Amino acid sequence: MSETHHLYEHTSAKDVQWESLSFTERAVLCFVFEGERVLLIHKKRGLGKGKINAPGGRIEPGETALEAAVRETQEEVGLIPIQPQECARLHFLFTDGYSLHGTVFRAFSYKGTLRETEEATPLWSPVSSIPYDRMWEDDKLWIPHLLEGRYVEGFFIFDGDTMLDAHVVTGTLLPPPR
Ligand SMILES: Nc1nc2c([nH]c(=O)n2[C@H]2C[C@H](O)[C@@H](COP(=O)(O)OP(=O)(O)OP(=O)(O)O)O2)c(=O)[nH]1
Numbered sequence: 001m002s003e004t005h006h007l008y009e010h011t012s013a014k015d016v017q018w019e020s021l022s023f024t025e026r027a028v029l030c031f032v033f034e035g036e037r038v039l040l041i042h043k044k045r046g047l048g049k050g051k052i053n054a055p056g057g058r059i060e061p062g063e064t065a066l067e068a069a070v071r072e073t074q075e076e077v078g079l080i081p082i083q084p085q086e087c088a089r090l091h092f093l094f095t096d097g098y099s100l101h102g103t104v105f106r107a108f109s110y111k112g113t114l115r116e117t118e119e120a121t122p123l124w125s126p127v128s129s130i131p132y133d134r135m136w137e138d139d140k141l142w143i144p145h146l147l148e149g150r151y152v153e154g155f156f157i158f159d160g161d162t163m164l165d166a167h168v169v170t171g172t173l174l175p176p177p178r
Pocket of ligand 1: 027028029045046047048053054055056057058059092100102136137138139
C-alpha cells in the first residue's frame with residue numbers, strides 16, 4: 001500500500017481546509033416526502049451499489065445542483081420532485097485523495113409514476129425507521145437533522161466504505177413546505 005493511500009488517515013474532519021479543497025466530483029441527493037414516509041432507493045449499480053440511499057448522482061457539466069437532483073430522481077425512479085429545496089451540504093474526503101461535494105434537497109410533492117429502473121429499486125420508508133444499517137455510515141449523523149427540518153452541513157473522512165472521522169454542523173430551521 002502506498003503512502004498516499006493513507007494521506008488523510010490521521011487527519012480530523014475539523015482540521016481539513018474544506019473551503020480550499022477543489023472537489024473531484026459534485027453530486028446531489030433528493031429526499032421526497034409523502035406524509036410520514038420518505039422515498040429511498042436500493043442502488044443496483046455504481047458507487048454505493050447494494051446500499052440504501054436517496055435518489056441522486058453526479059452533477060453533469062452545465063447543470064445546476066437543483067437540475068441534477070430533479071433529473072437523477074426522474075432517471076432513477078420515475079418521479080419528478082416539485083420545488084426541491086436545498087437542505088444540506090456534504091463534504092467527503094477519501095484517504096486516496098478523492099473528494100466529493102454533495103448538495104442535498106428535499107421535496108414534499110412530485111409528479112410522475114414511481115417505477116423500478118436498471119439503477120434502482122424504489123422504497124417508501126417510514127420516517128421513523130430509516131434503515132441506517134444499510135446506508136452509508138455518515139447518513140445516521142446528518143439525516144436526523146434533515147428530518148427535523150434543520151439545514152445541516154457534514155464533513156467526513158472515508159477510507160473506502162469506512163468512515164474515519166465526522167464533523168456535523170446544524171444550521172437554521174428551514175421554512176416549512178407550502
Ligand atoms: N447518503 C449518502 N450518499 C452518498 C454518500 N457518498 C456518496 O457518494 N453518496 C451519493 C452521492 C451520489 O448521489 C451517489 C453516488 O452516485 P454516483 O452518481 O457517483 O454513481 P453512479 O454510478 O450512480 O453515477 P451516475 O451515473 O448516477 O451519476 O452516492 C454518503 O456517504 N451518503
